[in-house]
Amino acid sequence: MWAPPxxxxxxxxxxxxLTDEAITIIREVAAECxxxxxxxxxxxxxxxxxxxxLLAFAPxxxxxxxxxxxxxxxxxEVIAYRDEFVASNDxxxxxxxxxxxxxxxxxxxxxxxxxxxxxxxSVTLLDAITEHGFDAAFGGxxxxxxxxxxxxxxxxxRDRQGRWDPRQQRxxxxxxxxxxxxxxxHLRAFPLSNWTELDIWRYIAAHxxxxxxxxxxHTRTVVARDGMLxxxxxxxxxxxxxxxxxxxxxxxxVGDASCTGAVxxxxxxxxxxxxxxxxxxxxxxxxxxxxxTFSESAMEDRKREGYF
Amino acid sequence: MSTTSATVTPLPRDWGAPVAQRATLRxxxxxxxxxxxxxxxxxxxxxxxxxxxxQLAAVVKASRRYGDGETNLALLTDGLRAEREQGITIDVxxxxxxxxxxxxIVADTPGHAQYTRNMVTGASTADVAIVLVDARHGVVExxxxxxxxxxxxxxRAIVVAVNKMDLIDWDEAQxxxxxxxxxxxxxxxxxxxxxxAVPLSALLGDNVVEPSLNTPWYDGPPLLELLEEFDIAPxxxxxxxxxxxxxxxxxxxxxxxxxxxxGVVAGGVLTVxxxxxxxxxxxxxxxxxxxxxGKRVETAESGHAIVVELADKVDVARGDALVxxxxxxxxxxxxxxxxxxxxxxxxxxxxxxxYWFKHGSRTGRAVVAAVDYRHDLSSLEREPASELLLNxxxxxxxxxxxxxxxxxxxxxxxxGRLILIDEAxxxxxxxxxxxxxxx
Numbered sequence: 023m024w025a026p027p028x029x030x031x032x033x034x035x036x037x038x039x040l041t042d043e044a045i046t047i048i049r050e051v052a053a054e055c056x057x058x059x060x061x062x063x064x065x066x067x068x069x070x071x072x073x074x075x076l077l078a079f080a081p082x083x084x085x086x087x088x089x090x091x092x093x094x095x096x097x098x099e100v101i102a103y104r105d106e107f108v109a110s111n112d113x114x115x116x117x118x119x120x121x122x123x124x125x126x127x128x129x130x131x132x133x134x135x136x137x138x139x140x141x142x143x144s145v146t147l148l149d150a151i152t153e154h155g156f157d158a159a160f161g162g163x164x165x166x167x168x169x170x171x172x173x174x175x176x177x178x179x180r181d182r183q184g185r186w187d188p189r190q191q192r193x194x195x196x197x198x199x200x201x202x203x204x205x206x207x208h209l210r211a212f213p214l215s216n217w218t219e220l221d222i223w224r225y226i227a228a229h230x231x232x233x234x235x236x237x238x239x240h241t242r243t244v245v246a247r248d249g250m251l252x253x254x255x256x257x258x259x260x261x262x263x264x265x266x267x268x269x270x271x272x273x274x275x276v277g278d279a280s281c282t283g284a285v286x287x288x289x290x291x292x293x294x295x296x297x298x299x300x301x302x303x304x305x306x307x308x309x310x311x312x313x314x315t316f317s318e319s320a321m322e323d324r325k326r327e328g329y330f
Numbered sequence: 331m332s333t334t335s336a337t338v339t340p341l342p343r344d345w346g347a348p349v350a351q352r353a354t355l356r357x358x359x360x361x362x363x364x365x366x367x368x369x370x371x372x373x374x375x376x377x378x379x380x381x382x383x384x385q386l387a388a389v390v391k392a393s394r395r396y397g398d399g400e401t402n403l404a405l406l407t408d409g410l411r412a413e414r415e416q417g418i419t420i421d422v423x424x425x426x427x428x429x430x431x432x433x434x435i436v437a438d439t440p441g442h443a444q445y446t447r448n449m450v451t452g453a454s455t456a457d458v459a460i461v462l463v464d465a466r467h468g469v470v471e472x473x474x475x476x477x478x479x480x481x482x483x484x485x486r487a488i489v490v491a492v493n494k495m496d497l498i499d500w501d502e503a504q505x506x507x508x509x510x511x512x513x514x515x516x517x518x519x520x521x522x523x524x525x526x527a528v529p530l531s532a533l534l535g536d537n538v539v540e541p542s543l544n545t546p547w548y549d550g551p552p553l554l555e556l557l558e559e560f561d562i563a564p565x566x567x568x569x570x571x572x573x574x575x576x577x578x579x580x581x582x583x584x585x586x587x588x589x590x591x592x593g594v595v596a597g598g599v600l601t602v603x604x605x606x607x608x609x610x611x612x613x614x615x616x617x618x619x620x621x622x623x624g625k626r627v628e629t630a631e632s633g634h635a636i637v638v639e640l641a642d643k644v645d646v647a648r649g650d651a652l653v654x655x656x657x658x659x660x661x662x663x664x665x666x667x668x669x670x671x672x673x674x675x676x677x678x679x680x681x682x683x684x685y686w687f688k689h690g691s692r693t694g695r696a697v698v699a700a701v702d703y704r705h706d707l708s709s710l711e712r713e714p715a716s717e718l719l720l721n722x723x724x725x726x727x728x729x730x731x732x733x734x735x736x737x738x739x740x741x742x743x744x745x746g747r748l749i750l751i752d753e754a755x756x757x758x759x760x761x762x763x764x765x766x767x768x769x
Contacts, residue, residue: 036433039354042594045635053648081585165426169406169409170409170410189421193757194758200757202751215424304384305385318388
């Protein structure tokens with residue numbers, strides 16, 4: 023009969039159970055779908071997701087490619103990290119470029135100093151899924167990120183237009199995954215559904231997952247805008263009334279550089295970050311994503327259009 | 331927790347002796363619409379300091395917009411626009427919080443009969459269901475339906491949360507009457523589970539996280555403490571099984587000869603050196619190595635995602651099962667399956683209806699050979715039926731296109747559950763639990 027040791031470490035047991043769950047989901051979707059892909063942005067969630075996927079099939083290599091939807095508004099450190107991770111793990115990388123979607127007229131870019139390419143990614147993503155014939159896309163989305171994400175299934179159906187219909191989700195009893203789709207439809211799989219930001223960081227610590235350096239404290243030239251600190255340069259251009267300044271920051275999330283804010287932080291190590299996240303009083307998206315503060319249902323609206 | 335002196339309430343207020351403290355408890359809400367499920371979860375999150383400042387600010391703002399007056403904590407889980415506009419829950423929301431004692435995964439489920447399928451989804455992974463009852467209205471049909479479903483899909487215990495006690499002036503007699511009615515109903519179900527009751531007000535927070543001053547007659551703990559102290563009796567030791575999800579073959583490099591079988595352990599502990607039988611073929615071999623999350627391990631327990639190496643080069647494919655040869659309760663193999671089913675789609679199920687099935691890692695076709703009965707939720711009688719309609723619970727027999735390696739759900743839930751998939755729409759139409767040994 024199983025009995026726990028007296029000094030059981032509950033946090034590590036919880037993390038191990040989440041790890042088992044995620045690996046099981048990844049294996050199941052890979053077995054049921056003909057042509058899956060893993061969405062890899064170089065952010066912490068997709069880094070953990072890819073790490074788990076590598077573990078799921080080890081010592082065999084990853085049986086599917088990874089795809090980066092590249093907005094063109096990148097942090098240099100993240101692209102370097104992406105290329106390094108992919109090369110050192112013998113993983114096949116597909117890049118879908120928002121710039122290409124703009125150049126071919128698939129999407130029209132907003133102009134102005136506050137234009138973001140975040141929303142445009144949905145079109146690029148869906149076009150790439152069609153072009154490559156992917157029938158399932160693994161994403162690093164977590165239910166604790168946003169109230170619309172909190173509603174989504176682990177295996178989430180997308181119709182031929184790539185749309186999510188939150189009112190018609192398939193039941194998912196016991197987490198038994200139903201991967202049946204018709205041609206042209208696809209699935210999104212979220213193995214990290216039940217993880218929190220803290221779980222992600224505990225995994226990064228436990229498995230020594232490398233991350234882009236911008237997740238740790240550094241000095242950066244920023245501008246304060248919409249309650250966030252945006253890195254000056256690249257897509258972020260100072261408006262006449264704005265002034266830049268140097269700040270000691272780190273990134274809590276990494277997305278499109280035009281709308282991802284840094285937070286003031288001196289957390290330089292994984293342990294520092296875990297302590298900081300455990301004490302945080304603001305959600306990661308609330309603190310760092312301009313795109314989610316536009317409206318009450320910003321995430322739901324984007325997801326209906328086919329967003330991650 | 332010590333045993334309390336139960337003199338007035340009909341139900342015990344503690345879970346009995348702790349068995350095995352668990353790191354994570356999965357809970358789901360249940361009960362009729364407007365009984366306060368989402369508000370209760372909002373209150374739990376709020377009073378455990380799990381709500382972030384920006385989330386609370388957004389809820390305060392949205393409460394004003396929807397004319398809810400004071401801060402409507404239900405908006406913490408009712409995250410879809412259609413839910414906020416109508417003030418109802420449509421689909422399950424999953425939320426997470428932790429106390430110093432354990433981590434909680436919460437599924438807040440919808441009360442509307444129309445969305446019962448989503449309640450099934452939320453309850454199916456829960457260890458404990460919190461069945462809410464509006465103290466003013468008492469037990470209604472949806473209370474019974476949800477309690478029935480919760481026990482059928484396998485929750486291990488039910489908390490009856492008699493809510494809105496503030497609206498009946500904290501009337502003990504009414505509380506006792508309601509909690510007793512629910513407890514007696516659950517005791518009469520085909521698969522009864524332990525029941526505990528709590529009088530509370532989700533709106534005001536009484537007996538949710540903090541004890542209430544309004545219920546001096548209640549000497550039990552508040553809801554959170556019950557959930558923190560709850561310990562699940564260990565699952566039946568039926569013997570370890572692994573339904574093979576995938577064969578891991580590197581085919582080259584230093585691991586060219588590696589051959590491993592990936593899957594999840596259920597039913598018991600698997601140890602290196604154990605004899606295992608490969609089903610359905612019946613060949614016996616030995617476990618030579620186990621891997622979990624990329625590391626070699628000596629043993630693996632129920633729920634662990636592992637890769638198994640075997641002593642012999644044998645033919646094992648996805649859908650097969652590795653079963654500890656010494657299993658006290660071995661699974662059975664067959665194509666004729668008798669199941670209890672929750673029917674979750676508008677198209678009725680009748681004799682001759684055809685579906686896809688998925689059991690473990692095996693999929694195939696299923697045809698309904700017989701509909702034995704449906705459950706009347708009020709009388710709990712088994713009614714003869716020729717078909718099952720949306721939200722019905724009943725017993726049917728299926729003939730499958732290929733044999734499955736299955737346990738009875740009561741013996742080993744992981745090996746005793748299957749889903750039925752509609753052939754036309756591909757939606758998940760039924761949640762089925764194996765009721766008798768397959769043949």
